[in-house]
Amino acid sequence: MKNEFSKLKRKIILQITLILLLTIIVGYFIYFALIDGVLQAPFANMFINFCEKVLQLDFYTAQNIYSSIFQLNKPLWLAIGFILLLLVIFYLALSRFTRYFNKISEGVDRLTEESEAEIQLPAELDFMEKKLNTVKSKLEKRAMDAKEAEQRKNDLVVYLAHDIKTPLTSVIGYLSLLDEASDMPMEQKEKYLKITLEKATRLEHLINEFFDITRFNLQSILLEKETINLNYMLMQMADEFYPLLAPNGKQAIVEVEEDLKIDADANKLARVFNNILKNAIAYSYENSIIEISGTRKNEQAIITFTNKGKIIPPQKLDMIFEKFYRLDTSRATQTGGAGLGLAIAKEIVHAHGGSISAESIDEKTVFTVTIPIHS
Incomplete structure (x- = not known):
């Protein structure tokens, strides 16, 4: 099982590493660009203009607010930025990871489908794809075997029911002759009795087969050793x-x-x-x-x-x-x-x-x- 999941684990670890690197790069870019870099002056001017025009503050008051909020709290803003950025990127990454579960769920749903098409999953889930296809093949074979067995049973029941009529008709016919012809020669009576016994034995055998058909499905095998x-x-x-x-x-x-x-x-x-x-x-x-x-x-x-x-x-x-x-x-x-x-x-x-x-x-x-x- 370890070897089967190794490819998937490597891909997940790689994706997590890339997410962390991307978060650090983007976070430091924002920090050094907006707060303490080339974009600091434009960002500061934009914030001061906003305070002057929207909040109706004077230039010095706006400048002090900017300084107290941003310049004096650079580590706090960096931490907040990193956390928000990490949450956003983690959500996007989680959406990618849940795709694996969705694919596996779709594969499981297809197990019950009567389709010859094989289940296909992403390359890193190839081991799961093989298992699901193996299970699908076994389920299809079992269903086919059960269907064939049921058909064979139905055919045999029909055949046995038909075959029972033949010895039963013979038994009734010969017994009727013996009953009606009381003066029948003893040699002929013995012949008819022998035939009747053979047909009755065959009839018993066929009836026993009917019981076997029922017992096979209903009776559990208990051993007395x-x-x-x-x-x-x-x-x-x-x-x-x-x-x-x-x-x-x-x-x-x-x-x-x-x-x-x-x-x-x-x-x-x-x-x-x-x-x-x-x-x-x-x-x-x-x-x-x-x-x-x-x-x-x-x-x-x-x-x-x-x-x-x-x-x-x-x-x-x-x-x-x-x-x-x-x-x-x-x-x-x-x-x-x-x-x-x-x-x-x-x-x-x-x-x-x-x-x-x-x-x-x-x-x-x-x-x-x-x-x-x-x-």
Whole structure:
């Protein structure tokens, strides 16, 4: 901060020095010219003439008044002259200084303007100009991100509302058939019941996504920490996901350092890992292996999920942790949810004081979660 204000301080000091020099020069000029210099005689004659003509005094009386007022009080008049002159010049200088505050105030006002033009300030305030422009850029980006997120949320609500109709119509249709056709063969009944259950499960999933959309904005993340054995947690999670892995020949292999334990909220951290693994399963190739690893480094637990699949484009990679963003924007996709899984995972990891990131290179996508071992 000292370096940033140095240019402005130098200019202010220079201006104050010039004001003082100007005051001294002008003051001494008046003193030596009017009171005790080349202009003394004309000034004295003018004062005496004024006394004679206006005040109706005689010459000697006027001369005595001039002498007693001016000649005998030269230091007093010099001091009064200096003070008045200094006040006038100081006022003019202060007006110049307040210009800086006016410019800064104008710059702050322009922060809220929807304009692409950059804020411009005097050269000596270039550091403030850079800061204001940086703040302006961040505010514009946040506003744009919020607008895009709101638009994505609105689109998803519309899509989900539309998609709910399809399984709901199927459930009602098949149940109506089962109710109306009491003599329906048992094999056909089982088929219809299976389809109805699948549609009802899909309907439940969509309704849960609606709740997630609301909870994401209204619920604060409160942690209930306990000691967690990451090896056990990740192994158990891989086993639970076997029904999703097996149909497409996929596997989840877990390699975690022995006795790797951390202090964290088990339920919320499990949700983080579940969301990442779901994403890896949804976007990995058939008959591929998803590698889950856990290591310890500098009092941090580093957990990675590596899957082989299509490369995620850089522009999408930067947005996958934003709420309501889906890699697959198709409404009909069974892999795309409300776009909240990774966004919620990010919030939970940050609440633990950790970080989450992703990279996608050479048909490999790696999600990395870093969590402090002790908190």
